[in-house]
Amino acid sequence: MKEKKISQLKKARKSNWLQKEFVSLKDEKWLFYSSQIARRVLAALEDKEGMSQKEFAESLGVKPQYINKVVKGSQNLSLKTIANISAALNFELITFPAYKDSFSSYLNNSFKYVDNSSNIDKEDQELSKTTGTENVNSLANVKFNLQVA
């Protein structure tokens, strides 16, 4: 028999699956968060004497398909939904880092992280030429803290 190539087979087609998957990686971070929530919902349901996903959906007033997406980790959950699920499970799904109650405490703490101009962007550098370094450092520190707070 003469050798054939796989592309010559009738049922051989091109797929754009890889491109789609690669694009979806931009959502990697929230998919990771979703997975973290999903595994906690599953564990909490088991603790509730094996409450089924259907029963849980009914208690929340949503369709079972929605809960199925939640436990697969493929649902982009709103904060309101997370809060509703937490309340229904009587279990906090997300927690928050300690809150610092004054804005100046953020500023003061930020000085140890800021290495002179390394965190100052171009716009701030331009500003430094006209207003002096002190103000610019403050601007840079505020930005940094807003990112990490």
Added chain:
Amino acid sequence: MEFKCIFEELEKRELWAVCYPENKKGKRKVHVFEHLFTLWKDTQYLRDYFLKYQDYLKTDYCNHMTISEAIDKVLDERNSFIRQLYAMENNELGQGTLKDAFKPLHRGIYQLQSKNQKQKRAATKMKDPLLRIYAIELSDGSYVVTGGVIKLTEQGMGDEFDKEMERINRVEQYLKSEGIWYKEGLTD
């Protein structure tokens, strides 16, 4: 049996994936890559899997990972595979070729190994990869992916390994019947 071309290298070597009739999304047949990579991001599936085999996680091979760590490791490895394949498709420097990516196992069977270092969350717990993708090499240097497993023992778990070997034989027989030569076939 149907096949989908995932991408073609500059050297005209191609990466193919089998569409098994049993793997469907609604009415649409999905190829084995899509099937596996959908399962490997499904938290419920992964949690159930690791609950079923949690004794394996407690071994030295798995470095006593928790179920949650194992799920993180699968998610990381799956995403690394996608990055690696995409980089290969786009001929990014240093990503190597299909030949570099597929490590021979035995009897003409190959394993796709991840070289992407962006496995951050659980990478320090267990050094060996959890995900293994099986392929056969064709006479023109192309690869056909036949399946994959989550590997929790050094040798691979008996039942799952046997199932994968059965699939490889099934694909080999089909290719042979269609006049497509694979590496093992050439050495017969």
